[in-house]
Amino acid sequence: MALKPTERWHAPDDYWYDGHHQWIADGEDTATLRVGVTDYTQDTAGEILYVSLPEPGASVKEGEPFGSIESGKWVGQLYAPCDGTVVAINTALQAEPQLLNQDPYQKGWLIELHPATPKSFSKWLTPPSYRALLATLDDGYHD
Amino acid sequence: MGREPRVPLYVLGGVDWLTTQTLYHGLAELDEEAIILCWPKSPYVSLGCHQDGAEFDPVSGIPALRRRVGGTLVYLDEQQVFFQVLMDPSRLLPGARPSEWYRLALEPVVAYLDRLGLEARLKPPADILIGSRKISGNAGGQLGDKMVIVGNLLVDFPRHRMAEARYAPNPEMRRAFEASLNQHLVTLHELPGLAGMTRETVMEGLAETYILGLNAVLSEPAWTRWSPTLERIGRELQDPRWLRAEGYRLPYHQIKIRESVYLRALRVDPAHPWAPLTVELHTDSRTVTRVWGVEELERMDWPRSIDHLHELPMSPDWLEALCRLADRPPGQHEGLTKEENDYGVETDGTMARSG
Numbered sequence: 001m002a003l004k005p006t007e008r009w010h011a012p013d014d015y016w017y018d019g020h021h022q023w024i025a026d027g028e029d030t031a032t033l034r035v036g037v038t039d040y041t042q043d044t045a046g047e048i049l050y051v052s053l054p055e056p057g058a059s060v061k062e063g064e065p066f067g068s069i070e071s072g073k074w075v076g077q078l079y080a081p082c083d084g085t086v087v088a089i090n091t092a093l094q095a096e097p098q099l100l101n102q103d104p105y106q107k108g109w110l111i112e113l114h115p116a117t118p119k120s121f122s123k124w125l126t127p128p129s130y131r132a133l134l135a136t137l138d139d140g141y142h143d
Numbered sequence: 144m145g146r147e148p149r150v151p152l153y154v155l156g157g158v159d160w161l162t163t164q165t166l167y168h169g170l171a172e173l174d175e176e177a178i179i180l181c182w183p184k185s186p187y188v189s190l191g192c193h194q195d196g197a198e199f200d201p202v203s204g205i206p207a208l209r210r211r212v213g214g215t216l217v218y219l220d221e222q223q224v225f226f227q228v229l230m231d232p233s234r235l236l237p238g239a240r241p242s243e244w245y246r247l248a249l250e251p252v253v254a255y256l257d258r259l260g261l262e263a264r265l266k267p268p269a270d271i272l273i274g275s276r277k278i279s280g281n282a283g284g285q286l287g288d289k290m291v292i293v294g295n296l297l298v299d300f301p302r303h304r305m306a307e308a309r310y311a312p313n314p315e316m317r318r319a320f321e322a323s324l325n326q327h328l329v330t331l332h333e334l335p336g337l338a339g340m341t342r343e344t345v346m347e348g349l350a351e352t353y354i355l356g357l358n359a360v361l362s363e364p365a366w367t368r369w370s371p372t373l374e375r376i377g378r379e380l381q382d383p384r385w386l387r388a389e390g391y392r393l394p395y396h397q398i399k400i401r402e403s404v405y406l407r408a409l410r411v412d413p414a415h416p417w418a419p420l421t422v423e424l425h426t427d428s429r430t431v432t433r434v435w436g437v438e439e440l441e442r443m444d445w446p447r448s449i450d451h452l453h454e455l456p457m458s459p460d461w462l463e464a465l466c467r468l469a470d471r472p473p474g475q476h477e478g479l480t481k482e483e484n485d486y487g488v489e490t491d492g493t494m495a496r497s498g
Contacts, residue, residue, distance in 0.1 A: 008238075046240050050193050050391055068192060068284075073213035074241035074267040075192045075284030137237035 003126055011041040012105055016121045017130035020079040024124055027112040033119055037100060037110040040134060044064050046071045048100045053089045053111060058082055082115035151271060151362035154350050155181040165209055165373040166191060167227040167293055171286035172372055175223045178359045179227040186220035188308045196387035200233035200310040208380040212291055214282030215399050216310045222299035224345045226252060229289045238427040245269050248292035251356035252279060255348045256396045270402040277401035297330040298342050312396050315436035316408045320398055327400045354360060395468055403427040407468045424469060431469060
């Protein structure tokens with residue numbers, strides 16, 4: 001029997017989501033945003049072997065790739081959720097890229113951004129909206 | 144797939160070397176599905192997206208670029224027929240893994256080889272083998288909103304040119320590379336009854352199996368519309384900052400020969416006694432299969448199990464070197480842990496890149 005969509009791919013509260021299956025949350029600093037990939041991304045990528053991230057200080061542009069991940073000769077892109085400047089990257093991923101698979105919402109975070117405009121989460125999907133998106137994606141798995 | 148739009152099939156034959164790479168990058172950016180069959184009019188080298196730029200040897204004089212899909216350095220020339228498949232994610236169920244995309248895109252290639260009477264099989268994630276020898280190497284990724292799988296079928300292959308293009312820390316590793324390629328690769332021309340096979344015939348055969356297998360429809364290329372995008376991408380893929388960027392670096396020099404077969408040499412000072420030692424490892428069978436560069440070790444019988452290296456009659460110094468290359472602490476029954484990945488080791492990491 002197929003799993004219900006919200007069980008197949010976890011999408012916790014307290015995060016916002018974009019159409020690239022990435023999450024956005026408050027960063028360490030109140031002015032910053034933390035970005036990571038969702039359970040859907042890590043699940044569909046398979047075992048992640050390598051992560052390429054920008055250097056702190058790099059500028060990113062909304063909707064454009066800021067990094068990439070590789071699993072089994074397969075490269076997936078990471079997209080900036082807004083214009084801004086990278087203020088920190090998760091250096092733990094250097095030694096343990098598998099953190100993206102094991103704990104995508106906490107230890108597997110990717111970057112922190114200082115947005116170019118005052119931060120607002122309204123442009124991104126709420127948890128219920130993202131779960132609804134996952135439900136549409138999961139339709140093919142239901143009888 | 145019958146109700147979905149048919150995938151345009153572009154049967155191009157020989158094109159400029161750079162276009163063989165910019166075309167699939169460009170069509171992905173233009174959000175177009177496509178199956179492209181072609182070959183380059185002249186040789187070049189293509190590095191993997193995350194590969195260390197230092198692994199290309201510019202002394203070889205071969206033009207080079209870095210693609211945006213996975214895998215490692217490949218030497219490409221006019222005796223390889225390329226297939227490049229760009230599909231909308233809706234072609235498979237949501238949540239499909241890369242292995243499923245590889246299977247979808249590569250089944251027509253396996254079907255074509257079957258038609259030739261060859262027993263071809265896909266070795267996950269992305270090699271096609273005849274017996275135990277690789278005849279087709281492939282890589283993939285998501286570019287824009289398209290799932291992209293690219294690869295080639297070897298009609299003929301100059302192993303020595305490939306060995307020249309790949310950086311080797313010493314002549315022993317380069318010699319080992321060519322020898323290992325000779326053992327683990329095969330071309331159509333080397334198979335019984337296929338010595339006269341032309342790339343044109345191969346391309347026509349692949350076109351037929353892609354039309355049948357992926358519901359492709361023969362289409363005319365839109366060069367005028369595509370050109371500005373392809374020209375810009377061509378500059379980007381050759382940009383020295385992108386091409387020579389640092390990438391993933393293991394504690395040893397490693398060359399992937401085919402899925403599960405790797406060459407390794409230690410990263411030590413060239414004057415160190417360990418420097419010339421190169422080993423070939425099979426991660427599936429967990430064996431060291433061959434050794435180069437050290438006469439004492441070359442004379443021994445190989446293959447040997449990684450788990451029993453400590454039983455070999457050799458000095459502790461050489462044992463330590465071999466164990467380091469096999470990712471195995473001396474005296475412990477442990478070894479390689481990731482058998483089906485591109486790097487074959489457990490110490491993968493992150494590359495910080497500014498560009």
